[in-house]
Amino acid sequence: MAAEHTTPHVEPVISVSTAGRRAELVLSGEIGAAVLRELEQRLDAPALAGAAEWVVDLSGVTRLDLACAYALLRVATQTARPPAVTIRGARRGVRRTLHHAGLDAVATIAE
Numbered sequence: 001m002a003a004e005h006t007t008p009h010v011e012p013v014i015s016v017s018t019a020g021r022r023a024e025l026v027l028s029g030e031i032g033a034a035v036l037r038e039l040e041q042r043l044d045a046p047a048l049a050g051a052a053e054w055v056v057d058l059s060g061v062t063r064l065d066l067a068c069a070y071a072l073l074r075v076a077t078q079t080a081r082p083p084a085v086t087i088r089g090a091r092r093g094v095r096r097t098l099h100h101a102g103l104d105a106v107a108t109i110a111e
Contacts, residue, residue, distance in 0.1 A: 013060070014042050023051035023083070028060025031068045039068055043075040051083050056107075059089025069101035077106055086110060 012029035025048075031039065048054070054076070058064070076085050085107035090098060098104060 014039055016042050016045055016048065018047040018051060021050070021052040022055070023048050023053070024055045024057065026057045026060070027064075030063045031061055032063060032065035033067060036065070036067055036071060040071050040075075043071060048075070048083075049079065052081075054083045054085045056085065056087045057089055058087060058091075058094055061090065061094050064090075064094045064097045066097055066101060069097050069103060072098075073101050073103050073106065076103070082106065084108075 012031050012035045013027065014031070014035065015026045017024050017026075025042075027039075056072070076082055085103075087098065087103070087107050087109045090109060090111075095109060098107075098109060103109070
């Protein structure tokens with residue numbers, strides 16, 4: 001009997017830190033519908049609203065749900081002076097989701 005190959009489930013982690021006018025968001029694991037509410041709450045933090053620059057580290061994200069990508073897009077564009085957003089470390093499938101959500105139009109996606 002052949003061994004079944006499955007990708008291990010990785011618990012999602014969402015952290016936000018700020019230093020002055022710069023915010024860093026680090027996401028890892030499977031960022032999907034199960035964590036959408038938590039993601040939206042974290043993105044609604046007052047510290048993010050005052051940041052002029054966001055760095056979003058997605059290097060640990062194994063899967064990004066389109067609804068979560070839209071949540072990032074909404075927050076990044078909802079203010080009169082949106083922050084400069086740089087997304088780093090996104091895998092190919094995650095970059096595709098970011099593109100489908102339109103984030104590549106408002107953010108720099110670094111490989």
